[in-house]
Amino acid sequence: MALIVQKYGGTSVGSIERIQAVAERVKRWRDQGDQVVVVVSAMSGETDRLIKLAKQLQERPEPRELDVLLSTGEQVTIALLSMALAAQGCPARSYTGAQVHILTDSAHNKARIRDIDAARVRADLEAGRVVVVAGFQGIDEQGDITTLGRGGSDTSAVAIAAALKANECQIYTDVDGVYTTDPRVEPKARKLDRITFEEMLEMASLGSKVLQIRSVEFAGKYRVPLRVLSSFGEGEGTLISFEDNDVEDAKISGIAFSRDEAKLTVLGVPDQPGVAHRILGPIAEANIEVDMIVQNVGADESTTDFTFTVHRNDYAPALDILKRTADELGARQVTGDASIVKISLVGVGMRSHAGIASRMFASLAKEGINIRMISTSEIKISVVVDEKYLELGVRTLHEAFGLDRPAA
Structure with a gap:
């Protein structure tokens, strides 16, 4: 007997018919x-609808009250899925994040999980029930509802799997791995049978929407076997593994990109010790990454x-903060650009292969794509380019x- 944690995203539970299909799959397991x-998300489109309201x-909605509002989306889904399971003769019990004591910090709209009390879940599992938990949400030490940010249900699922020491955490979504x-940008994109945690962490942090970055961090830290599958078909999906013996062959595993970038520049800052902290300190205090x-x-x-660079959603508040800081520092000017994107090459094979950066830059130059910023790590190279060049850059x-x- 295995203990499996399954997560279903918004499109997977986007209608009563799809919820019934999820119930059938769960019952088979x-x-x-x-x-x-x-672990389930809100029905597709529901979170956007609530934000619009x-x-x-x-x-700029009050963060605490926005969390109270947004958490209702998942509450609808857990109740409907539990009903669908019961209708198929499968006993189930639903819980909000607060009810299973998913304890988080108090950073509303992007809280981080600190602890999970799995006793209630274990008791239900031992009683033969399927446990249905609302993803994306938790509760802080003051008893306030918190949410984990976009894609937070992935993090909920992996954290619960870690707390339960589950055999596998399966992320069911609208893609099969x-x-x-992104196949919508490059139709020739190929599904990977497996990818390392390091590579997936980079892909998630660099803009890949398949998994939220914190879910990959959790899985890697607590060694939770993680698999991405389609809820609309069968297949083995993509296994996110702890190591890859073929790194010598696989130079590059994938290309990630982010449309949600914005760039801020402060010109003519006094060149003296501590200036970087004086610029970025107020940005960090505003909880802007x-x-x-x-x-x-x-x-x-x-x-x-x-x-x-910051997330495009944080551009306006970051610009306001930077202008005040620039005045205090006596800087010459503050400029900003919210029409940039980031394109990144990712692969553990970079460690043992030279010349990847030069080939990347030459390929982009050949297409007339100017690079605005460059960032590198052991297994990734990222460039910032003008937004209009995103699709061309990725395909190139x-x-x-x-x-x-x-792969050979």
Whole structure:
């Protein structure tokens, strides 16, 4: 008997018919003797609908109240799925994040999980029930409802799997696995049978929408076997593994990209110790995540130009903060650009192969694509380019590195 945690995204539970199909799949697992915990998202479009309602009242909704509102989406799904399971003769019990004590910090709209009390879930599993848990949500120490940010149901599922020491965490979604890049941008994209945790972590952090980054972090940290599958068909999906013995052959595993980028630059900052902290400290205090950072020599030797990127949703508040900081520092000017994108090559094979960066830059230059910023790590190279070049850049690199061809 295995203990399986399954997660179903919004499109997988987007209608009564799809919820019934999920119930049938879950029942098959239980009927073969496995214990099953199901984590679900809100029905497709529901979270966007709730956000739209909130923004009709406040341009920037109060974070605490927005969490109270958004958490209702998953509550609808868990109740409907439990009913669907019961209708098929499969005993089930639904729980909100608070009811199973998914304890988080108090960072509303993007909270992080601190602890899970799995006792209630274990008791139901031992009693032969399927447990259905609302993803994307938790509760903080003050008893306030919190949400984990977009894609947070993935994190909920992996964290629950870790707490239960599950045999496998299966992420069911509207795609049948992890691809070399988004097939909607590059039709020649190929499904990967397996990918390492390192590569998946980079892909998630760089814009791949298949899994939320924190879910991959959890899975890697607690060694939770993770598999991405389609809820609309059969297949083995993509296994996210702990190691890959073929890294010598697989130079590049995939291309990730993010449309949600914005760039901020403060010009003419005094070039002195502590200036980077004085610029980024207020940004961090506002709970805004910074990605790429570049610091250059300014127009004269006594000043520097400081550039960094943030999520496009954080562009307006970050710009306001930066303008105030620039005034305090006596900087010359603040500029911003919310029409950029990031394209990244990812592969553990980069460690043992030289020349990948130069081939990437040459391929983009050949198509007349200018690189605005560059960032590298052991297994990834990221570039920022103008938004209009996203599709061309992805297709160019996919072909240049032969990602449309099956691995040997």
